[in-house]
Amino acid sequence: QAETFSNGSPRKTLVILGSGWGSISLLKNLDTTLYNVVIVSPRNYFLFTPLLPSTPVGTIELKSIVEPVRSIARRAPGEVTYYEAEAQDIDPVKKIVQIKSVSKDEGGLTKELKYDYLVVGVGAQPTTFGIPGVYENASFLKEIPDAQEIRVKVMNNIEKATTLSPEDPERMRLLNFVVVGGGPTGVEFAAELQDYIDQDLAKWMPEISKELKVTLVEALPNILNMFDKSLIEYAQDLFKKEKIDLKLNTMVKNVTGTTITAKTGDATEDIPYGVLVWATGNAPRDVTKGLMGKMEQQNSRRGLLINDKLELLGAEDSVWAIGDCTFYPGLFPTAQVAHQEGEYLARVLKKQYKIDQHNWTLVQNSNAAETAKVQSRIEKLNDQIQPFKYNHQGALAYIGSEKAIADVAIGESKYRLKGSWTFLFWKSAYLSMCLSFRNRILVALDWWKVSFFGRDSSV
Ligand code: FAD
Ligand code: NAD
Numbered sequence: 190q191a192e193t194f195s196n197g198s199p200r201k202t203l204v205i206l207g208s209g210w211g212s213i214s215l216l217k218n219l220d221t222t223l224y225n226v227v228i229v230s231p232r233n234y235f236l237f238t239p240l241l242p243s244t245p246v247g248t249i250e251l252k253s254i255v256e257p258v259r260s261i262a263r264r265a266p267g268e269v270t271y272y273e274a275e276a277q278d279i280d281p282v283k284k285i286v287q288i289k290s291v292s293k294d295e296g297g298l299t300k301e302l303k304y305d306y307l308v309v310g311v312g313a314q315p316t317t318f319g320i321p322g323v324y325e326n327a328s329f330l331k332e333i334p335d336a337q338e339i340r341v342k343v344m345n346n347i348e349k350a351t352t353l354s355p356e357d358p359e360r361m362r363l364l365n366f367v368v369v370g371g372g373p374t375g376v377e378f379a380a381e382l383q384d385y386i387d388q389d390l391a392k393w394m395p396e397i398s399k400e401l402k403v404t405l406v407e408a409l410p411n412i413l414n415m416f417d418k419s420l421i422e423y424a425q426d427l428f429k430k431e432k433i434d435l436k437l438n439t440m441v442k443n444v445t446g447t448t449i450t451a452k453t454g455d456a457t458e459d460i461p462y463g464v465l466v467w468a469t470g471n472a473p474r475d476v477t478k479g480l481m482g483k484m485e486q487q488n489s490r491r492g493l494l495i496n497d498k499l500e501l502l503g504a505e506d507s508v509w510a511i512g513d514c515t516f517y518p519g520l521f522p523t524a525q526v527a528h529q530e531g532e533y534l535a536r537v538l539k540k541q542y543k544i545d546q547h548n549w550t551l552v553q554n555s556n557a558a559e560t561a562k563v564q565s566r567i568e569k570l571n572d573q574i575q576p577f578k579y580n581h582q583g584a585l586a587y588i589g590s591e592k593a594i595a596d597v598a599i600g601e602s603k604y605r606l607k608g609s610w611t612f613l614f615w616k617s618a619y620l621s622m623c624l625s626f627r628n629r630i631l632v633a634l635d636w637w638k639v640s641f642f643g644r645d646s647s648v
Contacts, residue, residue, distance in 0.1 A: 190222070190225060190267055190268045192225075194546075196546075196549070198545070198546060198549035199549075200223075200224060200225050201224055201225070201305035201306060201542075201545060202224065202225040202227065202302075202303065202304050202305050202306070203224035203225065203226050203227070203304070203305065203306045203307075203308070203538065204227045204228075204229060204286055204302055204304040204306070204307050204308070205226065205227070205228045205229070205307075205308045205310065206229050206230065206276045206286070206307070206308065206309050206310055206311050206476075207229075207230050207309075207310035207311045207312060207512070207514075208228065208230035208232050208233070208234065208235055208258045209230075209232075209235065209236070209310060209312045209512060209513075209527065210235075210238070210512060210524040210527035210528050210531070211308075211310035211312075211511035211512030211513075211527035211528070211530055211531045212228065212230070212308065212310035212511070212512075212531065213235045213256075213258075213261060213531065213624070214527065214528040214529075214530070214531025214532055214535075215308060215310070215511070215531035215532075215534050215535050215538075216228065216261060216262065216265065216269070216531075217261060217265075217531075217535075217624075218531065218532050218535035218536075219265070219535040219538060219539075220266060220267070220535075220538075220539055220542075221265040221266055221267035221268070221269055222266050222267035223267070223538070223539065223542040224267075224306070224538070224542070225268075225270070226265070226267065226268070226269045226270065227269075227270045227271075227272065227302060227304075228258060228262065228269060228270070228271045228272070229271075229272045229274050229275070229276055229286065229288050229302070230258065230271075230272075230273070230274075230275075231273065231274065231275040231291040232258075232332070233257060233258050233259070233271070233273050234255040234256060234257050234258060235255065235256045235257075235258065235261065235624060236254060236255055236332065236333065237254040237255070237256075237622075237623060237624065237628060238524060239524060239619055239622065240253075240254045240619060240632065241254065241330060241331075241333075241336060242330060242374060242377035242378040242380075242381050242587070243377075243381055243587075244333075244336040244340075245330075245336045245337075245339040245340045245343065245378070245381070245382075246340070246343070246381050246382060246384070246385035246644055247340070247385070247639075247644040247645045247646070248381060248384070248385075248635065248636075248639055248644060249632060249635045249636075250631070250635055251333055251336060251337070252631070253628060253631035253632050253634075253635050254623075254628060254631075254632065255333070255628075256624050256625050256627075256628060258271050259271060260625075261624075272288060272290070272300070272302075273290065273291055273292060274288040274289055274290045274291055274300070275288065275289055275291060275476070276288050276311065276476050277289050277299070277476060277479075278476070278479055279307070279309070279476065279479070279480045279483075279508075280483075281307075281480070281483065281484065281501070281503065281504040281507070281508055284303060284304050284305065284307070284507060285301050285302065285303055285304070286301070286302045286304060286307065287299060287300075287301055287302075288300050288301075288302060304507070305507065306507055306508075306509075306538070306541070307507060307508045307509070308508075308509045308510070308511065308534060309477070309480070309493065309501070309508065309509070309510040309511070309514055310510070310511045310512050310514065310527070310531070311474050311476055311477060311514050312474070312512055312513045312514055313471035313472060313473060313474060313477075313492070313513040313514060313522060314331070314471070314472055314473070314474050315329040315331050315467065315468070315469070315470075315471065315472070316469055316470050316471055316472035317467065317469070317472075318469065320441060320442065320443065320444065321443050321444065322443060322444030322445055322446075323444050323467055325444075325446075326444050326445065326446050326465060327369070327444060327465040327466065327467035328342065328464070328465065328466050328467065329466075329467055329468070330374055330378055330466055330468055339464065339466060340648065341648050342463075342464045343366065343382075343464055344646060344647075344648045345648070346363040346364065346366075346463040346464055347363075347364070347390070347394070347397060347401075349363055350363040350364050350397060350400075350463075351394070351397060355396075355400070358461075360400070361400070361461070362447060362461040362462065362463055363463035364397070364400050364401045364402060364463055365402050365404065365460070365461060365462050365463050366382055366401070366402070366403050366404070366462070366463060366464045366466075367403075367404045367405075367406060367449060367460060367462040367464070367465050367466070368382075368403070368404070368405045368406070368465075368466045368468065369406045369441050369449070369465065369466070369467050369468065369469060370406075370407065370467065370468035370469040370470065371405055371406075371407030371409070371411070371412030371413065371435075371437075372412075372413070372414075372468060372469070372470060373413060373415075373584075373586045374468040375405060375407075375412075375466070375468035375469075376405070376412055376413055376424065376586060376588060377586055377587050377588075378466055378468065379403050379405045379428075379433055379589075380428075380431075380433075380587055380588050380589030380590075381587070381589070382403050383403050383431050383432070383433050383589050383590075384589055384590065384591075385644055386398050386401045386403070387431070387590075388643065388644075389643045389644045389646065390646070392643065393646065402432075402434060403432075403433045403434065404433070404434040404435075404436060404460065404462075405428065405433055405434070405435050405436065406436045406439050406441055406449070406451055406460075407435070407436070407437050407438075407439065408438070408439065408440040408441075409437070409438070410437055410438055411425070411437065412424060412425060412428075412435070412437070413586060413594075415521075415584055415596075416584060416586070416594060416596050417596055417603075417605050419605055419607075420594040420595075420596060420605055420607055423588075423594060423607045424586070424588045424594055427588055427589060427590065427592060428588070428589070430590075431589050431590060433589075436451065436453070438453055438454065439451045439452065439453045439458075440452050440453075442457075444465065447461055447462070448460065448461050448462065449462060449465065471513055471522050473490075473491070473492055473493075473514065474514065477492065477493060477514045480493065481493060484501075484502070484503040484504070485503065486502040486503035487501075487502065487503060489516050491516040492513070492514055492515045492516030493510040493514055493515045493516065494515075494516060494517070495509070495510050495515050495517055497517075497576035497577060498537070498574060498576055498577060499511055499515075499530055499533065499534060499537075499577050509534055509537075511527060511530040511531060511534060512526070512527035512530060512531075513527065519579070520579055523584075524622075525581070525582065526579060529577075529579055529580065530577060533577045537574055540570050540573055540574050541574075543570055544567055544570050544571065547563050547566050547567045547570070548567065550563055551563050551564070551567075581598050582597070582598055583595060583596050583597035583598045583603075583604075584596045585614075585615050585618060585619075586615075587612070587615055591609055591612045592607070592608050592609055592611065592612050593607070593608075593611045593612040593614070593615035594606065594607045594611060595607070595611050595614060595615065616636065619632070620632060620633060
């Protein structure tokens, strides 16, 4: 796109960091003809995270829940530049982002990007609370490579266990799959794993399937704490029926290559495991911590502090931050929040463009009457930028055996749903949330395939 608009005003550069829920929602809603839009993300696709827990066991194929950044960018009305790179450093004073290419062929080239406006949407990384041994031994469930790693570990352990005698304690260890964290990620994955054991392995490897054990460890007295109490009880009862070993009030303190050490009250227990999946929530990424460290106003360790217009405290005139990399009371790290923030920011940036155009005429114009008129237009536009208002539509979770729970909010009314019909509702809600028609079809086909042929157990 030309560096200037037809009236001679400069086209400002908008750099967007990340290709997740927040940034892609912004890109899809933005009028990209108004800015030089540059997207920087080490991941060249958008990932539909709500269905990620279904992928390690093969209920959903990984390719069905990704959408390339370039295909999204191509559909935008104006030109969009994409760098497959990660932001390493942000200088909010000089307005420069330092990026490093992730392409191995280029040996990780670094480059400086100058911006007029910056949107930070880099998400978060899994937290371990500094518990020793987690990074070295556990798998997380955040990105595609994590899901692939878990799948390989599960399948390999099952095959390895068949070579050992049933009396061998090593066989029992290999077949104990432990999930730590009873938030929705841990619960949905434990449920998918148990489904795979009951619905598929029971057919192909009946003996092994009886020995396999799924354990879910949660530090608090309940799992799924964001849901209504009745739904929590329903989910916990179902887990008992499904024979998922639920260890509540149990905090993991240490992890080795074969065992986790957990505390329940005063008692300490060693739990041998074959596969360990760690899902205890989010922590800020290094680039986020680096930015926080540079600014006096950024004094929270939970994420970037923003105001009610999603502007970064300390750089309100040029930086916005959205999604999981931020901390703002009442806004939780969910796809729903990040998605709505992206939509909101697209509207703000449209107004900002108009404000910048008026500012340009102000600089060009020396006529006092005209100046006053333009200034009043700018004021009006600024007033039109209202604070971000989150519209919570509810929470959904799959809990296994083709059952789901839902806390649905419609206006002021709240509905609590559970069971098999809710599973159908869960499926249709996620289908409708898929970013593209292609994803929708692929996900629906995956569900259909599994219901006819079962899950594939090859690695
Ligand atoms: P992300 O979607 O994580 O995107 C961050 C982006 O930044 C990625 O593209 C990443 O590659 C990129 N990035 C990372 N580092 C850099 C860097 N240095 N420079 C540039 N780019 C960078 N929420 C719900 O509401 N409903 C659900 O059902 C649900 N299910 C989930 C299931 C799982 C397994 C997980 C892990 C999360 C789930 N969530 C769900 C939460 C939801 O995925 C997050 O809240 C959401 O992804 C946050 O969006 P985001 O854009 O902030 O971050
Ligand atoms: P979470 O923060 O929701 O839950 C983590 C759980 O781990 C907590 O219950 C915590 O008590 C427990 N925990 C922490 N340390 C522990 C320890 N040492 N031992 C045992 N338990 C420990 O994390 P999540 O499930 O990864 O979710 C992250 C975000 O993504 C949340 O905002 C969540 O709402 C969102 N999400 C939503 C959905 C959905 O809506 N279906 C699905 C996945 C994730």
